[in-house]
Amino acid sequence: MSLISSFNRFLGLDAADKGVGHWWAQRLTAVALVPLGLWVVFAFASLGDFSYKLVVIFIQAPMNSALLILTLLMLSYHSKLGVQVVIEDYVHDTILKSIILISASFVHVVVVVVGVFSVLKISLGTPG
């Protein structure tokens, strides 16, 4: 029998075995983000004045689109896990903690969907 309420299970606040998954996901995304993060930072340095044409040409290059999408996936997941731990450590009120955890999850989902969709639209479609 499980002693955890289904609501807390939904929030990911259940037993320690879930922590292993969290730990691994955080490390794996961290490893992926070493090259991806460096790539983004140096790609930005090559974008000069960030004019619309330059930016679109950059994002439309297939390799860049793929790497941007990969970065968005890894970054938002890594960020979600990190922010979750900070909230769990510092927000002690159960209800407030739940609200902030849920909001943080939603924001991260929005970031990844908006980011990935935008990259796809820029690289596959004909923006504005």
Place this chain on the structure above:
Amino acid sequence: MDKVERPLSPHLQVYRPQITMVLSILHRGTGLALSLGALVLACWLMVVAIGEAAYSDARVLLSSSLLKVCYIGWCCCFFYHLANGVRHLVWDLGIGLERVQYQVSGWLVILFTFAASACYALVVII
């Protein structure tokens, strides 16, 4: 159930700052800052996807001096979080956990952050 306000044992305020704890706090702080950066990155991509008119409107905001300061901050945060993150990954392998080792690697992280940020700033400006 009423919460009882029990006295807490002294925490951060009674400790002399040590490199291990300062870097640990910075790792969290820079991580949170970079999360905000991810949000701005997604907004930027969205504006590019909307089109040229929206982009030129947004550029006024995106190239404001406030955000320029943020970009520099995010760069420093990135290089710090990167170097200290690699330090954490090495620790996860069970390496570098001796007193001298984690102090030296801590100072190396600080050195790397300043050097990489400075080089990056120079490259971007030139």
